[in-house]
Amino acid sequence: MAFIKMQRITFFGLVLFSAVVSADRDPTFHRFCNNPPNFGEGKIVEGDKNRCQLTYNIATVDDTTAYNFCDTQQPFTLLSARRDGSKTICDITTYYVCQGSDVLIGDKCFIPRRAVDFAQARESCGQDYTFCTISSGFEQKWITGQFILVRRTHLFANDFL
Numbered sequence: 656m657a658f659i660k661m662q663r664i665t666f667f668g669l670v671l672f673s674a675v676v677s678a679d680r681d682p683t684f685h686r687f688c689n690n691p692p693n694f695g696e697g698k699i700v701e702g703d704k705n706r707c708q709l710t711y712n713i714a715t716v717d718d719t720t721a722y723n724f725c726d727t728q729q730p731f732t733l734l735s736a737r738r739d740g741s742k743t744i745c746d747i748t749t750y751y752v753c754q755g756s757d758v759l760i761g762d763k764c765f766i767p768r769r770a771v772d773f774a775q776a777r778e779s780c781g782q783d784y785t786f787c788t789i790s791s792g793f794e795q796k797w798i799t800g801q802f803i804l805v806r807r808t809h810l811f812a813n814d815f816l
Contacts, residue, residue, distance in 0.1 A: 680704045681752040683759040684731065688747075692728060700746075706734070709745040714738075730760045 688697040688707035700706040709728065715721040715738050725736035725745030734746040753764035 679752045681749055681759050683753060683757075684749045687729065687731070695728065695745075703748075705750070706746065706748045707731075709747065711743045711745070712741065713743045714741045715743045 684705060684707070685699065688699055688709070691697045691709050693711065695709045695711045697707050697709045700708055709725070711724070711728070713724060715724055718737065721738050721743045722733070722736040724743055725747075726733050728745060729747050731747045731749045734748055736743065736745050738744075749759065751759055751762050751764075753759045757764040757766050759765075
């Protein structure tokens with residue numbers, strides 16, 4: 656029987672704080688809209704800087720399937736989903752804005768930090784921030800996607816014997 660021993664886990668220090676509800680433009684949302692995943696095409700809705708229309712060359716069989724598809728393609732608020740022939744169109748928005756280079760995912764702002772061990776990562780938060788513990792597949796999917804693709808860094812490094 657093969658035995659794998661985990662020798663060390665390096666944590667990527669992720670600090671988060673609650674995003675501020677605001678009418679300002681969020682840079683993460685705009686980057687996402689301009690370059691959505693899975694070969695989608697996005698555009699900011701004219702007159703509303705925090706609303707985006709995503710179009711995918713994916714045929715969905717009904718409105719429920721279109722909604723479910725759109726819901727899995729983005730980490731923001733899904734306003735509507737519809738079918739247009741062989742395309743699925745998703746309208747999304749955000750009500751939150753993060754500061755500076757912080758990354759907005761859902762309703763939280765994430766600040767990437769260098770890779771450190773768990774204790775150092777936890778201590779790096781300070782008083783104004785909360786250490787992020789990934790608690791769902793949703794968070795894991797979007798945090799990993801944002802930081803690997805946008806920042807070109809790795810969240811975790813595992814060494815196995």
